[in-house]
Amino acid sequence: MSTTVAVIGGGYGGTTVAKELDSIADVVLVEPREDFVHHVAALRGLVDPEWTDRLFYPYSGLLERGRVLRDRAVSVDQDGVTLASGGRLTPDYVVLATGSAYPFPAKIDFRDSASAKAKIRATREELAGAGKVLLLGAGPVGLELAGEVKAAWPEKAVTIVDPAKEILPGFPADFRAEIRRQLDELGVELLLGTALTEAPISEPGQAKTFTSSLSSGGEVTADLWFQCYGGAPHTAYLDGSLASARQPSGQVSVEADLRLPGQPRVFAIGDITALPEGKLAKVAGDHAEVVVANIRALIEGGELRTHTPGGPMISLPLGPSGGATYAEEVGILDAATTSEIKGSHMMVSRYEELFGLA
Numbered sequence: 001m002s003t004t005v006a007v008i009g010g011g012y013g014g015t016t017v018a019k020e021l022d023s024i025a026d027v028v029l030v031e032p033r034e035d036f037v038h039h040v041a042a043l044r045g046l047v048d049p050e051w052t053d054r055l056f057y058p059y060s061g062l063l064e065r066g067r068v069l070r071d072r073a074v075s076v077d078q079d080g081v082t083l084a085s086g087g088r089l090t091p092d093y094v095v096l097a098t099g100s101a102y103p104f105p106a107k108i109d110f111r112d113s114a115s116a117k118a119k120i121r122a123t124r125e126e127l128a129g130a131g132k133v134l135l136l137g138a139g140p141v142g143l144e145l146a147g148e149v150k151a152a153w154p155e156k157a158v159t160i161v162d163p164a165k166e167i168l169p170g171f172p173a174d175f176r177a178e179i180r181r182q183l184d185e186l187g188v189e190l191l192l193g194t195a196l197t198e199a200p201i202s203e204p205g206q207a208k209t210f211t212s213s214l215s216s217g218g219e220v221t222a223d224l225w226f227q228c229y230g231g232a233p234h235t236a237y238l239d240g241s242l243a244s245a246r247q248p249s250g251q252v253s254v255e256a257d258l259r260l261p262g263q264p265r266v267f268a269i270g271d272i273t274a275l276p277e278g279k280l281a282k283v284a285g286d287h288a289e290v291v292v293a294n295i296r297a298l299i300e301g302g303e304l305r306t307h308t309p310g311g312p313m314i315s316l317p318l319g320p321s322g323g324a325t326y327a328e329e330v331g332i333l334d335a336a337t338t339s340e341i342k343g344s345h346m347m348v349s350r351y352e353e354l355f356g357l358a
């Protein structure tokens with residue numbers, strides 16, 4: 001009888017595990033969304049109408065033998081998975097790959113793709129009519145969104161506000177300086193070490209002019225704002241003896257072989273893991289490779305592999321032709337290289353291949 005594997009969450013990590021185990025195990029991928037959403041390109045999808053449809057990939061092309069169950073795990077314990085539909089799975093192995101939530105437009109919280117696309121299009125219309133755009137948060141999402149807005153509408157005023165004193169802590173000063181130089185060149189106003197003293201009167205993404213005071217003195221007026229901070233891992237479903245692996249942050253503790261402590265049959269990968277490394281699709285893919293190798297070893301025999309968290313890395317486009325990239329092995333890469341490796345194509349060909357569209 002074939003080994004059964006339930007993969008919970010069909011994002012960057014989960015789809016890789018499901019696809020790669022499809023030929024050696026009976027795989028069930030549990031995912032509430034109608035389509036895979038290529039969130040790495042979500043901000044391009046907001047500003048550029050040609051990109052909106054390119055964010056969505058049907059799960060139907062992913063697996064040959066296994067199935068994709070359009071459902072949601074409401075409880076996962078040491079013995080199996082309880083689904084929102086009421087069903088129960090009791091596989092040999094469970095891979096938790098439920099990722100994280102992030103405010104729109106960086107992540108899109110609709111499970112049906114028509115509603116998701118309608119929300120993106122409606123927000124783009126609001127954005128198109130706004131002269132002054134305020135982004136709260138100068139992390140990778142706020143900075144990338146500033147670059148996308150400026151690339152699509154150079155005439156708009158874009159201001160980023162963040163209480164931190166510096167952008168992108170943990171990255172080399174030269175990298176931060178290069179990003180700041182390009183933001184200056186684009187005319188993006190960066191207000192660091194300050195915060196709004198009261199919340200904007202409008203909803204995020206809604207065109208409605210407001211003025212708010214800044215904690216450092218002065219005020220800021222904008223026609224529309226977005227929240228560019230506040231990611232949170234999806235792990236509330238952990239139950240039974242798995243619940244103790246859940247940290248106060250919501251992240252899940254894992255051993256070096258990516259199993260939950262004391263759990264021989266339950267793995268976790270990607271954004272939910274409590275590992276000291278960047279929360280990246282690239283990292284979720286690295287975790288997926290280790291888990292695929294380990295489930296294979298558990299089925300066929302052999303040594304288990306371990307994952308060692310890597311150093312800081314980022315590829316930060318500022319529009320299709322701007323931005324910079326940093327990784328320890330390569331150092332700082334310029335705008336042209338960043339455009340070549342990410343900004344011009346947002347890595348869609350990888351997903352066209354994964355979902356059988358290439």
Ligand SMILES: Cc1cc2nc3c(=O)[nH]c(=O)nc-3n(C[C@H](O)[C@H](O)[C@H](O)COP(=O)(O)OP(=O)(O)OC[C@H]3O[C@@H](n4cnc5c(N)ncnc54)[C@H](O)[C@@H]3O)c2cc1C
Pocket residue numbers: 008009010011012013014030031032033039040041042043071072073074097098099100102106107141234237269270271272279280281282283284315342
């Ligand atoms: C704007 C933006 C740009 C980014 N750019 C890059 C980049 O250039 N390079 C890079 O490497 N990373 C990038 N990232 C980070 C990257 O998107 C995440 O690190 C990555 O999505 C994590 O993958 P994951 O598999 O852990 O989870 P996710 O991709 O978040 O997938 C989790 C899946 O689980 C599903 N799920 C959630 N709860 C349940 C449940 N209870 N039951 C079943 N399914 C569930 C969700 O619907 C989702 O489909 C970017 C992120 C954003 C927001």
